[in-house]
Amino acid sequence: MSDVRRPIKAALLQVHSVVGLVLALLWAVVGLTGATMAFEDEIEASLNSQMMRVEASAPRRLTPDELVARLQAAGDFGKVSAVTMSSDPSAAAHIRFARSDGGTRPSSVYVDPYNGHLLGTPRGEDFFATVRKLHRWLLLPGDGNGVGRKITGSAAICLIVMLISGLVLRWPHRARSVKMWLKPNLGLRGRGLHGSLHAVIGTWVLPVYLVMTLTGLWYSFEWYKAGANWLLTRPQATAAAQPKPPRGTTIAESKGEARADAKAEATPLVFDHVWSAFLQQENNDYGRALLTLPAGAGTAVRVRSWARDSSLESVRDEFRIDAVTGRVISSDRYADKRFGERVLAGVLDIHRGAILGWPGKLVFMLAAAMMPLFVVTGILLYLSRRRHRRLAPPSVASLVPGE
Structure with missing residues (x-):
């Protein structure tokens, strides 16, 4: 040397x-x-395979609000924060709850989408949350x-x-x-x-x-995230990549959001208006949809939608829909994303190797x-x-x- x-x-x-x-x-x-x-995901699916599958017992599945109402009638589970619905007729619905005043989050539950019957709390959920x-x-x-x-x-x-x-x-x-x-x-x-x-x-x-x-x-680090956004999308592309309002949105409708927010303060938010608008947006062509209520004030419900053949968390469409009026505030479709935007959307899948499938x-x-x-x-x-x-x-x- x-x-x-x-x-x-x-x-x-x-x-x-x-x-x-x-x-x-x-x-x-x-x-x-x-x-x-x-x-x-694979471990939890294996541990809860029986709980996550149901047999059709009615001509139609319940709407999200009907599921929530029947669940709350069966017991005090806390405030519902999110509902996962599936197009698979044999898949159970998944309901999550908001944090309590003490900061703890109750365990989620699976329910039968046809009759609202409680199927149980998923095993392994609390363990993986701690990990x-x-x-x-x-x-x-x-x-x-x-x-x-x-x-x-x-x-x-x-x-x-x-x-x-x-x-x-x-x-x-x-x-x-x-x-x-x-x-x-x-x-x-x-x-x-x-x-x-x-x-x-x-x-x-x-x-x-x-x-x-x-x-x-x-x-x-937020500075790292901002730098990655600038590097992969550039400022002008970043602005263009923001969720876009659907066609037909008017200035009057935008001004109406304030009135909807005020109305929501007195009326608890519900899912059914959001669910109907989402089905119309996707033409009933979806695999799984997660509806999440806003954590704070506001009426915009976030809806994430995955296709039937999607195996990646990042390959999804995302909507913001007003829970009071059912108006689609914005839509962000994966098919419209540029390469850099898809990379940013898939950070988690890249981080854990899922972008390469199970071998990755x-x-x-x-x-x-x-x-x-x-x-x-x-x-x-x-x-x-x-x-x-x-x-x-x-x-x-x-x-x-x-x-």
Whole structure:
């Protein structure tokens, strides 16, 4: 190694080691929780398969308001916040509830769409909700508005530094050797084996970790989200990409929103006007629809619609419909999005590898589950270097013998 590169690598190794030791446990927690959620939908579907399927017992299915009314007549479940309806005649309806005054959210329920009969509370929902909070904001107070969100975002930035510095530190003399890059030397023992596993497996998962961190930052920092919007859509495209009012909307109708809001203060919001308008917009051609009441003041209900053959969360149409008048305030159809807008809409699917189907989710899950391996081998390598420095003059050695 040249005299110029030696001090640079020594400093880089010091940064790599210190940052790794400080954030090792946090990365392990985020990695393991991410791996746990990789197949959340499939696990919950398996655990609740009987609850989620029904047999047609009437000529027609109940409307969302009829379902809510029958459910509330059966017991005090809390204020309904969202209803999921499906075009599949054998699929149960899913109802979610708003947070209580104490900040807790009651468990959701499945109901029979033909008679409103309560089918039960889905198993695994509370577990995955806790895992998700741990993954996103470490169960710290404030949830998404607290400090936990900033901590995980900062840890993601530090992980990018670790990935780049690790790649530089392990750059082999024979850089074009595929074997040197991708094949761990399992014949080694002790520090050599730890270094080989740390470096080679780190090279395997480096592209996946980069995708995870770059998309994960979207959920941590508003400045990052704004920058991504500017980069992928540009300001003029961003303005054009805002949900557009449907044809026929007039200025008078826009002014009528204030009157509708005032009326809604005295009248609880309902779903049926929204449901009728949505069916008209989609011409009854939908696979699944999620109707969500506004969290605060206002009468605009958000409706997300997925096609029957859709397997991705991001491939959906979205509408805002007035719950009092049934007027469509805005519509945002996936088919009308540009490439950059589709990328932004699919950040979550990219983050968990779902954009590549179940093989992608499996690869991302395994990569996330390997995070503790780097924690353990990294700590062992650090302790080994400490012992070595007490016995010999300090020197910069390659992470993998022979490189």
